[in-house]
Amino acid sequence: MRTLIFGDIHGGLRALEQAIERAKITVEDHLIFLGDYVDGWSESAEVIDKLIELQKSNKTTFIRGNHDDLVQQWLEGKEMSPKWLQHGGQSTIDSYSRRSKEEIKAHLDFYKTFKDYHIDEHNRMFCHAGFQNLNGPEHEWHTTVFFWDRTLWEMVCAMREDIVEGDALYPKRLKLFSEIFIGHTPTTRINKTTPVNKANVWNLDTGAAFKGPLTVLDVHTKEYWQSDPLPALYPNENGRN
Structure with a gap:
Protein backbone atom coordinates (compact mmCIF):
# COMPACT_ATOMS: atom_id res chain seq x y z
CA MET A 1 0.00 0.00 0.00
CA ARG A 2 1.31 3.43 -0.96
CA THR A 3 0.66 6.62 0.94
CA LEU A 4 0.06 9.39 -1.59
CA ILE A 5 -0.18 13.06 -0.69
CA PHE A 6 -2.08 15.64 -2.75
CA GLY A 7 -1.29 19.34 -2.83
CA ASP A 8 -3.79 22.19 -3.12
CA ILE A 9 -6.52 21.55 -5.74
CA HIS A 10 -8.55 24.81 -5.75
CA GLY A 11 -11.55 23.66 -7.75
CA GLY A 12 -9.51 21.96 -10.48
CA LEU A 13 -11.36 18.67 -10.93
CA ARG A 14 -9.72 18.01 -14.30
CA ALA A 15 -6.29 18.26 -12.67
CA LEU A 16 -7.33 15.96 -9.83
CA GLU A 17 -8.58 13.30 -12.23
CA GLN A 18 -5.44 13.64 -14.36
CA ALA A 19 -3.16 13.30 -11.32
CA ILE A 20 -5.08 10.24 -10.13
CA GLU A 21 -4.69 8.63 -13.54
CA ARG A 22 -0.98 9.44 -13.87
CA ALA A 23 -0.20 8.12 -10.39
CA LYS A 24 -2.10 4.92 -11.26
CA ILE A 25 -3.96 5.05 -7.97
CA THR A 26 -5.65 1.86 -6.78
CA VAL A 27 -8.01 1.08 -3.90
CA GLU A 28 -4.97 -0.16 -1.96
CA ASP A 29 -3.48 3.34 -1.71
CA HIS A 30 -3.90 5.59 1.32
CA LEU A 31 -4.69 9.08 0.03
CA ILE A 32 -3.85 12.15 2.12
CA PHE A 33 -5.18 15.50 0.94
CA LEU A 34 -3.52 18.62 2.35
CA GLY A 35 -6.50 20.96 1.91
CA ASP A 36 -7.70 23.86 -0.23
CA TYR A 37 -10.01 21.77 -2.35
CA VAL A 38 -12.09 24.79 -3.37
CA ASP A 39 -11.89 28.45 -4.49
CA GLY A 40 -10.20 29.06 -7.82
CA TRP A 41 -11.29 27.10 -10.88
CA SER A 42 -14.92 26.45 -11.76
CA GLU A 43 -15.44 22.96 -10.31
CA SER A 44 -15.17 23.33 -6.54
CA ALA A 45 -18.39 21.44 -5.78
CA GLU A 46 -17.38 18.77 -8.30
CA VAL A 47 -14.02 18.34 -6.54
CA ILE A 48 -15.87 17.69 -3.29
CA ASP A 49 -18.03 15.12 -5.10
CA LYS A 50 -14.85 13.36 -6.22
CA LEU A 51 -13.32 13.39 -2.75
CA ILE A 52 -16.47 11.87 -1.27
CA GLU A 53 -16.32 9.21 -3.98
CA LEU A 54 -12.69 8.43 -3.14
CA GLN A 55 -13.55 8.20 0.55
CA LYS A 56 -15.85 5.28 -0.29
CA SER A 57 -13.16 3.33 -2.17
CA ASN A 58 -9.87 4.20 -0.43
CA LYS A 59 -8.39 4.87 2.96
CA THR A 60 -8.41 8.66 2.99
CA THR A 61 -7.29 11.52 5.23
CA PHE A 62 -8.65 14.99 4.55
CA ILE A 63 -6.87 18.01 6.04
CA ARG A 64 -8.66 21.36 6.36
CA GLY A 65 -7.28 24.25 4.31
CA ASN A 66 -8.01 27.93 4.87
CA HIS A 67 -10.22 28.05 1.78
CA ASP A 68 -12.12 24.99 2.93
CA ASP A 69 -12.76 26.71 6.24
CA LEU A 70 -13.97 29.83 4.46
CA VAL A 71 -16.35 27.85 2.27
CA GLN A 72 -17.67 25.93 5.27
CA GLN A 73 -18.45 29.25 6.96
CA TRP A 74 -20.28 30.40 3.84
CA LEU A 75 -22.27 27.17 3.61
CA GLU A 76 -23.23 27.66 7.25
CA GLY A 77 -24.69 31.06 6.35
CA LYS A 78 -22.07 33.26 7.97
CA GLU A 79 -21.29 36.74 6.66
CA MET A 80 -18.21 36.67 4.46
CA SER A 81 -15.49 39.22 3.86
CA PRO A 82 -15.33 40.69 0.33
CA LYS A 83 -11.72 39.50 0.30
CA TRP A 84 -12.96 35.92 0.03
CA LEU A 85 -14.76 36.74 -3.22
CA GLN A 86 -11.58 38.27 -4.60
CA HIS A 87 -9.54 35.16 -3.77
CA GLY A 88 -11.59 32.48 -5.46
CA GLY A 89 -14.81 32.58 -3.46
CA GLN A 90 -16.98 33.70 -6.34
CA SER A 91 -16.09 30.63 -8.39
CA THR A 92 -17.20 28.44 -5.49
CA ILE A 93 -20.47 30.32 -5.12
CA ASP A 94 -21.10 29.84 -8.84
CA SER A 95 -20.28 26.14 -8.58
CA TYR A 96 -22.70 25.58 -5.70
CA SER A 97 -25.46 27.59 -7.38
CA ARG A 98 -26.20 24.48 -9.43
CA ARG A 99 -26.68 22.26 -6.38
CA SER A 100 -29.76 21.20 -4.42
CA LYS A 101 -30.17 21.84 -0.70
CA GLU A 102 -29.67 18.13 -0.07
CA GLU A 103 -26.38 18.07 -1.97
CA ILE A 104 -25.14 21.17 -0.16
CA LYS A 105 -26.01 19.65 3.21
CA ALA A 106 -24.10 16.49 2.32
CA HIS A 107 -21.08 18.58 1.38
CA LEU A 108 -21.29 20.64 4.56
CA ASP A 109 -21.35 17.44 6.62
CA PHE A 110 -18.22 16.35 4.74
CA TYR A 111 -16.42 19.65 5.42
CA LYS A 112 -17.04 19.14 9.13
CA THR A 113 -15.03 15.91 9.08
CA PHE A 114 -11.77 17.52 7.95
CA LYS A 115 -8.80 17.23 10.31
CA ASP A 116 -6.63 20.16 11.39
CA TYR A 117 -3.56 17.94 11.12
CA HIS A 118 -2.57 14.29 11.00
CA ILE A 119 0.41 12.48 12.53
CA ASP A 120 1.12 8.98 11.25
CA GLU A 121 2.81 5.98 12.85
CA HIS A 122 6.21 7.13 11.55
CA ASN A 123 5.92 10.52 13.30
CA ARG A 124 5.28 12.35 10.07
CA MET A 125 3.01 15.38 10.34
CA PHE A 126 0.58 16.48 7.64
CA CYS A 127 -1.19 19.84 7.76
CA HIS A 128 -2.25 22.53 5.36
CA ALA A 129 -0.09 25.44 6.46
CA GLY A 130 1.97 24.85 9.59
CA PHE A 131 2.07 25.34 13.33
CA GLN A 132 3.80 27.74 15.70
CA ASN A 133 3.95 26.26 19.21
CA LEU A 134 7.45 24.98 19.95
CA ASN A 135 6.02 22.20 22.10
CA GLY A 136 3.91 20.80 19.30
CA PRO A 137 0.60 21.29 17.54
CA GLU A 138 -1.48 19.90 20.40
CA HIS A 139 -0.48 22.97 22.44
CA GLU A 140 -1.79 25.57 19.99
CA TRP A 141 -4.37 27.97 21.42
CA HIS A 142 -6.22 28.45 18.15
CA THR A 143 -6.76 25.83 15.44
CA THR A 144 -6.72 28.47 12.69
CA VAL A 145 -2.93 28.38 12.81
CA PHE A 146 -2.94 24.98 11.10
CA PHE A 147 -4.50 26.37 7.94
CA TRP A 148 -3.30 30.00 7.95
CA ASP A 149 0.30 29.92 9.26
CA ARG A 150 3.15 30.76 6.91
CA THR A 151 5.95 31.10 9.45
CA LEU A 152 6.95 27.42 9.30
CA TRP A 153 7.57 27.57 5.57
CA GLU A 154 9.20 31.00 5.72
CA MET A 155 11.52 29.72 8.46
CA VAL A 156 12.81 26.72 6.52
CA CYS A 157 13.20 28.79 3.36
CA ALA A 158 15.35 31.27 5.30
CA MET A 159 17.54 28.60 6.94
CA ARG A 160 21.12 28.09 5.82
CA GLU A 161 21.47 24.69 4.18
CA ASP A 162 24.38 23.76 6.45
CA ILE A 163 22.18 23.94 9.56
CA VAL A 164 21.14 20.35 10.25
CA GLU A 165 19.45 18.51 13.08
CA GLY A 166 21.76 18.44 16.08
CA ASP A 167 23.06 21.96 15.50
CA ALA A 168 22.31 24.55 18.16
CA LEU A 169 20.52 26.72 15.59
CA PHE A 177 8.62 15.27 13.60
CA SER A 178 10.56 13.08 11.22
CA GLU A 179 8.97 14.91 8.28
CA ILE A 180 6.34 17.62 7.82
CA PHE A 181 4.16 17.86 4.72
CA ILE A 182 2.33 21.11 3.92
CA GLY A 183 0.68 23.09 1.15
CA HIS A 184 -0.79 26.61 1.41
CA THR A 185 2.16 28.69 0.15
CA PRO A 186 2.73 28.05 -3.58
CA THR A 187 6.21 26.91 -4.52
CA THR A 188 5.82 29.16 -7.55
CA ARG A 189 6.76 32.02 -5.22
CA ILE A 190 10.30 30.67 -5.37
CA ASN A 191 9.97 29.86 -9.10
CA LYS A 192 9.34 26.13 -8.60
CA THR A 193 6.46 24.07 -9.98
CA THR A 194 7.59 20.83 -8.35
CA PRO A 195 7.51 19.71 -4.69
CA VAL A 196 10.12 21.56 -2.63
CA ASN A 197 12.01 20.10 0.34
CA LYS A 198 13.57 22.43 2.90
CA ALA A 199 15.10 20.83 6.02
CA ASN A 200 12.50 18.14 6.87
CA VAL A 201 9.54 20.08 5.43
CA TRP A 202 7.96 19.21 2.08
CA ASN A 203 5.73 21.74 0.32
CA LEU A 204 3.30 20.22 -2.18
CA ASP A 205 1.41 23.35 -3.23
CA THR A 206 2.83 23.68 -6.72
CA GLY A 207 0.59 26.55 -7.74
CA ALA A 208 -2.52 24.77 -9.06
CA ALA A 209 -4.64 27.77 -8.05
CA PHE A 210 -2.66 29.92 -10.45
CA LYS A 211 -0.47 28.74 -13.35
CA GLY A 212 1.08 25.59 -11.91
CA PRO A 213 0.11 21.90 -11.88
CA LEU A 214 -1.47 19.74 -9.18
CA THR A 215 0.99 17.39 -7.51
CA VAL A 216 0.64 13.99 -5.83
CA LEU A 217 3.69 12.56 -4.03
CA ASP A 218 4.55 9.12 -2.64
CA VAL A 219 5.47 9.73 0.99
CA HIS A 220 7.94 6.82 1.07
CA THR A 221 9.81 7.09 -2.23
CA LYS A 222 9.25 10.81 -2.92
CA GLU A 223 8.29 9.94 -6.49
CA TYR A 224 5.67 12.39 -7.70
CA TRP A 225 3.18 12.87 -10.50
CA GLN A 226 1.62 16.06 -11.79
CA SER A 227 -1.30 17.23 -13.85
CA ASP A 228 -0.89 19.62 -16.71
CA PRO A 229 -0.74 23.26 -15.61
CA LEU A 230 -4.26 24.29 -14.68
CA PRO A 231 -4.62 27.10 -17.27
CA ALA A 232 -4.15 24.45 -19.97
CA LEU A 233 -6.99 22.40 -18.49
CA TYR A 234 -9.27 25.44 -18.05
CA PRO A 235 -8.30 27.64 -21.04
CA ASN A 236 -11.36 29.89 -20.75
CA GLU A 237 -10.88 30.66 -17.06
CA ASN A 238 -8.48 32.70 -14.96
CA GLY A 239 -8.31 30.65 -11.75
CA ARG A 240 -7.07 32.87 -8.93
CA ASN A 241 -4.87 34.94 -11.29
Whole structure:
Protein backbone atom coordinates (compact mmCIF):
# COMPACT_ATOMS: atom_id res chain seq x y z
CA MET A 1 0.00 0.00 0.00
CA ARG A 2 1.31 3.43 -0.96
CA THR A 3 0.66 6.62 0.94
CA LEU A 4 0.06 9.39 -1.59
CA ILE A 5 -0.18 13.06 -0.69
CA PHE A 6 -2.08 15.64 -2.75
CA GLY A 7 -1.29 19.34 -2.83
CA ASP A 8 -3.79 22.19 -3.12
CA ILE A 9 -6.52 21.55 -5.74
CA HIS A 10 -8.55 24.81 -5.75
CA GLY A 11 -11.55 23.66 -7.75
CA GLY A 12 -9.51 21.96 -10.48
CA LEU A 13 -11.36 18.67 -10.93
CA ARG A 14 -9.72 18.01 -14.30
CA ALA A 15 -6.29 18.26 -12.67
CA LEU A 16 -7.33 15.96 -9.83
CA GLU A 17 -8.58 13.30 -12.23
CA GLN A 18 -5.44 13.64 -14.36
CA ALA A 19 -3.16 13.30 -11.32
CA ILE A 20 -5.08 10.24 -10.13
CA GLU A 21 -4.69 8.63 -13.54
CA ARG A 22 -0.98 9.44 -13.87
CA ALA A 23 -0.20 8.12 -10.39
CA LYS A 24 -2.10 4.92 -11.26
CA ILE A 25 -3.96 5.05 -7.97
CA THR A 26 -5.65 1.86 -6.78
CA VAL A 27 -8.01 1.08 -3.90
CA GLU A 28 -4.97 -0.16 -1.96
CA ASP A 29 -3.48 3.34 -1.71
CA HIS A 30 -3.90 5.59 1.32
CA LEU A 31 -4.69 9.08 0.03
CA ILE A 32 -3.85 12.15 2.12
CA PHE A 33 -5.18 15.50 0.94
CA LEU A 34 -3.52 18.62 2.35
CA GLY A 35 -6.50 20.96 1.91
CA ASP A 36 -7.70 23.86 -0.23
CA TYR A 37 -10.01 21.77 -2.35
CA VAL A 38 -12.09 24.79 -3.37
CA ASP A 39 -11.89 28.45 -4.49
CA GLY A 40 -10.20 29.06 -7.82
CA TRP A 41 -11.29 27.10 -10.88
CA SER A 42 -14.92 26.45 -11.76
CA GLU A 43 -15.44 22.96 -10.31
CA SER A 44 -15.17 23.33 -6.54
CA ALA A 45 -18.39 21.44 -5.78
CA GLU A 46 -17.38 18.77 -8.30
CA VAL A 47 -14.02 18.34 -6.54
CA ILE A 48 -15.87 17.69 -3.29
CA ASP A 49 -18.03 15.12 -5.10
CA LYS A 50 -14.85 13.36 -6.22
CA LEU A 51 -13.32 13.39 -2.75
CA ILE A 52 -16.47 11.87 -1.27
CA GLU A 53 -16.32 9.21 -3.98
CA LEU A 54 -12.69 8.43 -3.14
CA GLN A 55 -13.55 8.20 0.55
CA LYS A 56 -15.85 5.28 -0.29
CA SER A 57 -13.16 3.33 -2.17
CA ASN A 58 -9.87 4.20 -0.43
CA LYS A 59 -8.39 4.87 2.96
CA THR A 60 -8.41 8.66 2.99
CA THR A 61 -7.29 11.52 5.23
CA PHE A 62 -8.65 14.99 4.55
CA ILE A 63 -6.87 18.01 6.04
CA ARG A 64 -8.66 21.36 6.36
CA GLY A 65 -7.28 24.25 4.31
CA ASN A 66 -8.01 27.93 4.87
CA HIS A 67 -10.22 28.05 1.78
CA ASP A 68 -12.12 24.99 2.93
CA ASP A 69 -12.76 26.71 6.24
CA LEU A 70 -13.97 29.83 4.46
CA VAL A 71 -16.35 27.85 2.27
CA GLN A 72 -17.67 25.93 5.27
CA GLN A 73 -18.45 29.25 6.96
CA TRP A 74 -20.28 30.40 3.84
CA LEU A 75 -22.27 27.17 3.61
CA GLU A 76 -23.23 27.66 7.25
CA GLY A 77 -24.69 31.06 6.35
CA LYS A 78 -22.07 33.26 7.97
CA GLU A 79 -21.29 36.74 6.66
CA MET A 80 -18.21 36.67 4.46
CA SER A 81 -15.49 39.22 3.86
CA PRO A 82 -15.33 40.69 0.33
CA LYS A 83 -11.72 39.50 0.30
CA TRP A 84 -12.96 35.92 0.03
CA LEU A 85 -14.76 36.74 -3.22
CA GLN A 86 -11.58 38.27 -4.60
CA HIS A 87 -9.54 35.16 -3.77
CA GLY A 88 -11.59 32.48 -5.46
CA GLY A 89 -14.81 32.58 -3.46
CA GLN A 90 -16.98 33.70 -6.34
CA SER A 91 -16.09 30.63 -8.39
CA THR A 92 -17.20 28.44 -5.49
CA ILE A 93 -20.47 30.32 -5.12
CA ASP A 94 -21.10 29.84 -8.84
CA SER A 95 -20.28 26.14 -8.58
CA TYR A 96 -22.70 25.58 -5.70
CA SER A 97 -25.46 27.59 -7.38
CA ARG A 98 -26.20 24.48 -9.43
CA ARG A 99 -26.68 22.26 -6.38
CA SER A 100 -29.76 21.20 -4.42
CA LYS A 101 -30.17 21.84 -0.70
CA GLU A 102 -29.67 18.13 -0.07
CA GLU A 103 -26.38 18.07 -1.97
CA ILE A 104 -25.14 21.17 -0.16
CA LYS A 105 -26.01 19.65 3.21
CA ALA A 106 -24.10 16.49 2.32
CA HIS A 107 -21.08 18.58 1.38
CA LEU A 108 -21.29 20.64 4.56
CA ASP A 109 -21.35 17.44 6.62
CA PHE A 110 -18.22 16.35 4.74
CA TYR A 111 -16.42 19.65 5.42
CA LYS A 112 -17.04 19.14 9.13
CA THR A 113 -15.03 15.91 9.08
CA PHE A 114 -11.77 17.52 7.95
CA LYS A 115 -8.80 17.23 10.31
CA ASP A 116 -6.63 20.16 11.39
CA TYR A 117 -3.56 17.94 11.12
CA HIS A 118 -2.57 14.29 11.00
CA ILE A 119 0.41 12.48 12.53
CA ASP A 120 1.12 8.98 11.25
CA GLU A 121 2.81 5.98 12.85
CA HIS A 122 6.21 7.13 11.55
CA ASN A 123 5.92 10.52 13.30
CA ARG A 124 5.28 12.35 10.07
CA MET A 125 3.01 15.38 10.34
CA PHE A 126 0.58 16.48 7.64
CA CYS A 127 -1.19 19.84 7.76
CA HIS A 128 -2.25 22.53 5.36
CA ALA A 129 -0.09 25.44 6.46
CA GLY A 130 1.97 24.85 9.59
CA PHE A 131 2.07 25.34 13.33
CA GLN A 132 3.80 27.74 15.70
CA ASN A 133 3.95 26.26 19.21
CA LEU A 134 7.45 24.98 19.95
CA ASN A 135 6.02 22.20 22.10
CA GLY A 136 3.91 20.80 19.30
CA PRO A 137 0.60 21.29 17.54
CA GLU A 138 -1.48 19.90 20.40
CA HIS A 139 -0.48 22.97 22.44
CA GLU A 140 -1.79 25.57 19.99
CA TRP A 141 -4.37 27.97 21.42
CA HIS A 142 -6.22 28.45 18.15
CA THR A 143 -6.76 25.83 15.44
CA THR A 144 -6.72 28.47 12.69
CA VAL A 145 -2.93 28.38 12.81
CA PHE A 146 -2.94 24.98 11.10
CA PHE A 147 -4.50 26.37 7.94
CA TRP A 148 -3.30 30.00 7.95
CA ASP A 149 0.30 29.92 9.26
CA ARG A 150 3.15 30.76 6.91
CA THR A 151 5.95 31.10 9.45
CA LEU A 152 6.95 27.42 9.30
CA TRP A 153 7.57 27.57 5.57
CA GLU A 154 9.20 31.00 5.72
CA MET A 155 11.52 29.72 8.46
CA VAL A 156 12.81 26.72 6.52
CA CYS A 157 13.20 28.79 3.36
CA ALA A 158 15.35 31.27 5.30
CA MET A 159 17.54 28.60 6.94
CA ARG A 160 21.12 28.09 5.82
CA GLU A 161 21.47 24.69 4.18
CA ASP A 162 24.38 23.76 6.45
CA ILE A 163 22.18 23.94 9.56
CA VAL A 164 21.14 20.35 10.25
CA GLU A 165 19.45 18.51 13.08
CA GLY A 166 21.76 18.44 16.08
CA ASP A 167 23.06 21.96 15.50
CA ALA A 168 22.31 24.55 18.16
CA LEU A 169 20.52 26.72 15.59
CA TYR A 170 18.28 23.92 14.28
CA PRO A 171 14.67 25.03 14.97
CA LYS A 172 12.92 23.25 17.81
CA ARG A 173 9.71 22.94 15.80
CA LEU A 174 11.43 20.76 13.23
CA LYS A 175 12.77 18.34 15.84
CA LEU A 176 9.26 17.28 16.79
CA PHE A 177 8.62 15.27 13.60
CA SER A 178 10.56 13.08 11.22
CA GLU A 179 8.97 14.91 8.28
CA ILE A 180 6.34 17.62 7.82
CA PHE A 181 4.16 17.86 4.72
CA ILE A 182 2.33 21.11 3.92
CA GLY A 183 0.68 23.09 1.15
CA HIS A 184 -0.79 26.61 1.41
CA THR A 185 2.16 28.69 0.15
CA PRO A 186 2.73 28.05 -3.58
CA THR A 187 6.21 26.91 -4.52
CA THR A 188 5.82 29.16 -7.55
CA ARG A 189 6.76 32.02 -5.22
CA ILE A 190 10.30 30.67 -5.37
CA ASN A 191 9.97 29.86 -9.10
CA LYS A 192 9.34 26.13 -8.60
CA THR A 193 6.46 24.07 -9.98
CA THR A 194 7.59 20.83 -8.35
CA PRO A 195 7.51 19.71 -4.69
CA VAL A 196 10.12 21.56 -2.63
CA ASN A 197 12.01 20.10 0.34
CA LYS A 198 13.57 22.43 2.90
CA ALA A 199 15.10 20.83 6.02
CA ASN A 200 12.50 18.14 6.87
CA VAL A 201 9.54 20.08 5.43
CA TRP A 202 7.96 19.21 2.08
CA ASN A 203 5.73 21.74 0.32
CA LEU A 204 3.30 20.22 -2.18
CA ASP A 205 1.41 23.35 -3.23
CA THR A 206 2.83 23.68 -6.72
CA GLY A 207 0.59 26.55 -7.74
CA ALA A 208 -2.52 24.77 -9.06
CA ALA A 209 -4.64 27.77 -8.05
CA PHE A 210 -2.66 29.92 -10.45
CA LYS A 211 -0.47 28.74 -13.35
CA GLY A 212 1.08 25.59 -11.91
CA PRO A 213 0.11 21.90 -11.88
CA LEU A 214 -1.47 19.74 -9.18
CA THR A 215 0.99 17.39 -7.51
CA VAL A 216 0.64 13.99 -5.83
CA LEU A 217 3.69 12.56 -4.03
CA ASP A 218 4.55 9.12 -2.64
CA VAL A 219 5.47 9.73 0.99
CA HIS A 220 7.94 6.82 1.07
CA THR A 221 9.81 7.09 -2.23
CA LYS A 222 9.25 10.81 -2.92
CA GLU A 223 8.29 9.94 -6.49
CA TYR A 224 5.67 12.39 -7.70
CA TRP A 225 3.18 12.87 -10.50
CA GLN A 226 1.62 16.06 -11.79
CA SER A 227 -1.30 17.23 -13.85
CA ASP A 228 -0.89 19.62 -16.71
CA PRO A 229 -0.74 23.26 -15.61
CA LEU A 230 -4.26 24.29 -14.68
CA PRO A 231 -4.62 27.10 -17.27
CA ALA A 232 -4.15 24.45 -19.97
CA LEU A 233 -6.99 22.40 -18.49
CA TYR A 234 -9.27 25.44 -18.05
CA PRO A 235 -8.30 27.64 -21.04
CA ASN A 236 -11.36 29.89 -20.75
CA GLU A 237 -10.88 30.66 -17.06
CA ASN A 238 -8.48 32.70 -14.96
CA GLY A 239 -8.31 30.65 -11.75
CA ARG A 240 -7.07 32.87 -8.93
CA ASN A 241 -4.87 34.94 -11.29
